[in-house]
Amino acid sequence: MAYKRNIDRLPIPPRDARVQNVTCHFCIVGCGYKAYSWPVDRQGGNAAAQNAFNANLAEQQPAETANWYSPAMYNIVRQNGKDVHLVIKPDVECSVNAGLGSIRGARMAEMSYSRTTGTQAQRLTDPLVWRYGGMSPTSWDDAVALVAEVTRRVVEEQGEDGLIVSAFDHGGAGGGYENTWATGKLYFESMKVKNIRIHNRPAYNSEVHGSRDMGVGELNNCYEDAELADTIMVVGANPLETQTNYFLNHWVPNLRGTSLDKKRREMPNEPHAAGRIIIVDPRRTVTVAACETEAGKENVLHLAINSGTDLALFNALLTEVAARGWVDRPFIAASTSGYDAAAAANRTTIEEAARITGLSADDIRKAAAWIAEPKQGGARRRTMFAYEKGLIWGNDNYRTNQSLVNLALATGNVGRPGGGCVRLGGHQEGYSRPSDAHVGRPAAYVDQLLIGGRGGVHHIWACDHFKTTLNASEFKRAYKRRTDLVKAAMDGVPAGDRAAQVDAIMGAIRQGGLFSVDMDIVPTQIGTCAHVVLPAATAGEMNLTSMNGERRMRLTERYMDPPGQSLPDCLIVVKLAQALERSWRAAGKGDIADKFKGYDWISEEDAFNDGYRKHERGGEHVTYARLRAMGTNGFQEPATGYQEAGGQGGRGNLPAGSTAAPGVIVGTKRLYSDGRFGKPDGKATFASTQWRGFQAEGKQAEKDKFRFLVNNGRANHIWQSAYLDQQNDFVRDRFPLPYIEMNPADMAELRLTQGDLVEVFNDNGATQAMAWPTPSARRGETFMLFAYPTGVQGNVVSKGVNEFIIPNYKQTWGNIRKIADAPESVRHLTFKPQEYRQA
Numbered sequence: 001m002a003y004k005r006n007i008d009r010l011p012i013p014p015r016d017a018r019v020q021n022v023t024c025h026f027c028i029v030g031c032g033y034k035a036y037s038w039p040v041d042r043q044g045g046n047a048a049a050q051n052a053f054n055a056n057l058a059e060q061q062p063a064e065t066a067n068w069y070s071p072a073m074y075n076i077v078r079q080n081g082k083d084v085h086l087v088i089k090p091d092v093e094c095s096v097n098a099g100l101g102s103i104r105g106a107r108m109a110e111m112s113y114s115r116t117t118g119t120q121a122q123r124l125t126d127p128l129v130w131r132y133g134g135m136s137p138t139s140w141d142d143a144v145a146l147v148a149e150v151t152r153r154v155v156e157e158q159g160e161d162g163l164i165v166s167a168f169d170h171g172g173a174g175g176g177y178e179n180t181w182a183t184g185k186l187y188f189e190s191m192k193v194k195n196i197r198i199h200n201r202p203a204y205n206s207e208v209h210g211s212r213d214m215g216v217g218e219l220n221n222c223y224e225d226a227e228l229a230d231t232i233m234v235v236g237a238n239p240l241e242t243q244t245n246y247f248l249n250h251w252v253p254n255l256r257g258t259s260l261d262k263k264r265r266e267m268p269n270e271p272h273a274a275g276r277i278i279i280v281d282p283r284r285t286v287t288v289a290a291c292e293t294e295a296g297k298e299n300v301l302h303l304a305i306n307s308g309t310d311l312a313l314f315n316a317l318l319t320e321v322a323a324r325g326w327v328d329r330p331f332i333a334a335s336t337s338g339y340d341a342a343a344a345a346n347r348t349t350i351e352e353a354a355r356i357t358g359l360s361a362d363d364i365r366k367a368a369a370w371i372a373e374p375k376q377g378g379a380r381r382r383t384m385f386a387y388e389k390g391l392i393w394g395n396d397n398y399r400t401n402q403s404l405v406n407l408a409l410a411t412g413n414v415g416r417p418g419g420g421c422v423r424l425g426g427h428q429e430g431y432s433r434p435s436d437a438h439v440g441r442p443a444a445y446v447d448q449l450l451i452g453g454r455g456g457v458h459h460i461w462a463c464d465h466f467k468t469t470l471n472a473s474e475f476k477r478a479y480k481r482r483t484d485l486v487k488a489a490m491d492g493v494p495a496g497d498r499a500a501q502v503d504a505i506m507g508a509i510r511q512g513g514l515f516s517v518d519m520d521i522v523p524t525q526i527g528t529c530a531h532v533v534l535p536a537a538t539a540g541e542m543n544l545t546s547m548n549g550e551r552r553m554r555l556t557e558r559y560m561d562p563p564g565q566s567l568p569d570c571l572i573v574v575k576l577a578q579a580l581e582r583s584w585r586a587a588g589k590g591d592i593a594d595k596f597k598g599y600d601w602i603s604e605e606d607a608f609n610d611g612y613r614k615h616e617r618g619g620e621h622v623t624y625a626r627l628r629a630m631g632t633n634g635f636q637e638p639a640t641g642y643q644e645a646g647g648q649g650g651r652g653n654l655p656a657g658s659t660a661a662p663g664v665i666v667g668t669k670r671l672y673s674d675g676r677f678g679k680p681d682g683k684a685t686f687a688s689t690q691w692r693g694f695q696a697e698g699k700q701a702e703k704d705k706f707r708f709l710v711n712n713g714r715a716n717h718i719w720q721s722a723y724l725d726q727q728n729d730f731v732r733d734r735f736p737l738p739y740i741e742m743n744p745a746d747m748a749e750l751r752l753t754q755g756d757l758v759e760v761f762n763d764n765g766a767t768q769a770m771a772w773p774t775p776s777a778r779r780g781e782t783f784m785l786f787a788y789p790t791g792v793q794g795n796v797v798s799k800g801v802n803e804f805i806i807p808n809y810k811q812t813w814g815n816i817r818k819i820a821d822a823p824e825s826v827r828h829l830t831f832k833p834q835e836y837r838q839a
């Protein structure tokens, strides 16, 4: 079967269509979109006065016109109880994406819940409780009363350490400032929960402790810096596929030389050329191929290092840059401390690094020159350093992160145009929570607690660990065993007898059982073990704020109704908090009950005002109304003030051509541009970061024992664990199974042909994938799609973590064997390489 959208005609948005601001709720980039909606029984016309584009649609439109939308950008949804047409199309006025969509974001409308067109029929509409051997719908009050009662009883017996929490800490769908504040208030203010983990890692910690401990926050530049840099050095990231429109709209212009005018304007006193790029990734990604096409091969340096050896490379680069006298002495003296000691401690020769990384000495020297060799006339080269999960989920996270920041600081590249040392990011950010200081460092390794039988109740907010955690085979076995104990106990007493139900649940918990509560928008794999499922509303069905990778904050307006009884996560928190208050009070513990006061929010805006506005830097300047007026461009955090309408200058980030001239929230384009960093003395500190081989326990032994590197990560087409795509033919027809990229010679040796079903296995577990012949893959090195519903790569990832409990997903080794010839669902697929070529 091949996927087809059954639409041959689309309605024209009328002139008076309602237009609302949308920030794509998927990746970090946060592209600006506009949602157009209008009554289902109407549509616009061809004449300019009759359509929302103000264009004569009877005429052929020019190339690159914005006056169109695709079937994927269309749906019929409910708005205030009435059917409306909905078009969600990229906003040409947004500086982030300038009208570009992506295969993920441009499907937002199609991925919305519609009872008319049948899209996202999988969405959860009612609270569900385990009853009569299955999940049964019930009322909110009934469901949250059960959760509160069990949670209270567990806390009474085990203390607050008996409550284990998994929660998002990001922006975009399944997060946002409203929802992180609400969950944070519940678990860190009303309670002091310590056994809590974040959606993507098994503890409550930072992915980038390393950078932060040096006084350098990880989102310190702006997207324009990618247009201004002489060199971009990108480490362990694949931005064409994973930060798509940031790459296309801000990196490609630099590589093509089309941002030269901007460079000359912004930095008039130095010579400029089209940008160069250094890509550090063991694998030849489509990003490498795209850069070669755009910039010419001579301007692209792909450093295909041995997996997990980045640290040795960065130390050698620092040593080389210092030896050549290319470091930025004035910046080091004025804005940093500890340089000489760190440079001495980290000394690594190029030969040593070449041996560890597998790179040639010449390539390492060339990289050093591209990073720091002064330009003609002596001007300092501007280099932007960017990294993501190949570094963060890579070997020795803390030191490797620090060694890259060392290099950026030594070359004076943090806080100036064309520089930055930044995460590229995953989701958008939306972190606002009360202090988590009580969690401690290192934080509890929560997965191991769950596996080890600890805790009695587990609250899960927008995570599906069954697809996305490490050591997932063992995690799932333990989780199912423990939650089955509780299900059996619940089956033994009448559902209508609440007291008997709770007693039975507590009895099972004392035997090692676990009561599981899952807050999600769709059925999940971990949800198959849950006893209560609470249906959440998501972005667009609620107002939601977040910021992107350049700290650009926007408001996504509510453009449609949530499905059924589902509620924004922050309002689910309200229900839980109030139910907990009632439960403690009924138990005669008024003092504890009082801690659950303060949730008198009616709307998500109330949660925003209680959280972000009161607690975040500059939050007092930010309101929903002001954000709404600032459209899809918003402002860059932190806010430093508000300029009333008619105020002088500073139109901030308002799109050119806006005439309404409302006031503007004044933001911050780059952090640290004054040379002061996030340490008490204002200086960034260099770190000592010696190479120590594979740091996580058991990784070296795994490498020695198994034949294939099982590198893993993402694909352009698929958002995360495919939660919106798991029932969607558009994606599932293309990827019935996760793929594993393999060198054709390795495949021949294992007697595999394209699409064959293989088992990937090691001592941690096993999983399945379809083999994708990939000539650019090195012998013995594979790459598997992560988190896919029909084959979870995390099954074979070991439990090895670093000293702060940061997982090491990327360094995984296993063996591969054939299970079967390509299954029927796979036979029609193409397995051509996906490299991007110019026509």
Ligand SMILES: Nc1nc2c(c(=O)[nH]1)N[C@H]1C(S)=C(S)[C@@H](COP(=O)(O)OP(=O)(O)OC[C@H]3O[C@@H](n4cnc5c(=O)[nH]c(N)nc54)[C@H](O)[C@@H]3O)O[C@H]1N2
Residues within 6 Å of the ligand: 173, 174, 175, 199, 200, 201, 389, 393, 426, 461, 462, 463, 464, 465, 468, 469, 470, 519, 520, 521, 522, 524, 536, 537, 538, 539, 569, 712, 713, 719, 720, 721, 722, 723, 724, 786, 787, 793, 794, 797, 809, 810
């Ligand atoms: N092997 C391997 N494992 C990895 C990684 C890797 O590179 N390799 N990467 C890690 C990373 S970086 C990440 S981010 C994680 C992702 O891990 P997870 O966060 O567990 O996975 P997601 O698919 O992003 O989404 C989790 C759930 O959120 C739900 N959801 C979406 N919107 C909403 C909402 O508005 N409200 C609520 N309540 N729920 C919502 C979705 O339906 C989905 O079930 O995986 C990690 N795991």
Ligand SMILES: Nc1nc2c(c(=O)[nH]1)N[C@H]1C(S)=C(S)[C@@H](COP(=O)(O)OP(=O)(O)OC[C@H]3O[C@@H](n4cnc5c(=O)[nH]c(N)nc54)[C@H](O)[C@@H]3O)O[C@H]1N2
Residues within 6 Å of the ligand: 027, 028, 104, 235, 236, 237, 238, 239, 241, 242, 243, 280, 281, 282, 283, 285, 306, 307, 308, 309, 310, 388, 389, 390, 391, 394, 395, 425, 426, 427, 711, 712, 713, 714, 715, 716, 717, 718, 719, 720, 721, 783, 810, 811
């Ligand atoms: N299309 C799409 N985009 C997404 C997502 C998605 O699911 N789909 N998810 C979003 C999220 S939550 C995140 S966190 C980001 C992740 O964004 P990225 O980090 O860009 O994505 P990944 O594919 O996880 O990993 C990036 C690269 O790390 C490389 N790598 C593996 N091991 C090493 C190593 O030892 N050293 C180095 N230098 N590189 C290594 C891999 O070969 C891979 O190409 O993407 C975001 N954007």
Ligand code: SF4
Residues within 6 Å of the ligand: 024, 025, 026, 027, 028, 029, 030, 031, 097, 100, 101, 102, 103, 104, 105, 106, 243, 244, 245, 246
């Ligand atoms: S690049 Fe990211 S934010 Fe932009 S449309 Fe695609 S998924 Fe959405």
Ligand SMILES: [Mo]
Residues within 6 Å of the ligand: 200, 426, 427
């Ligand atoms: Mo992520």
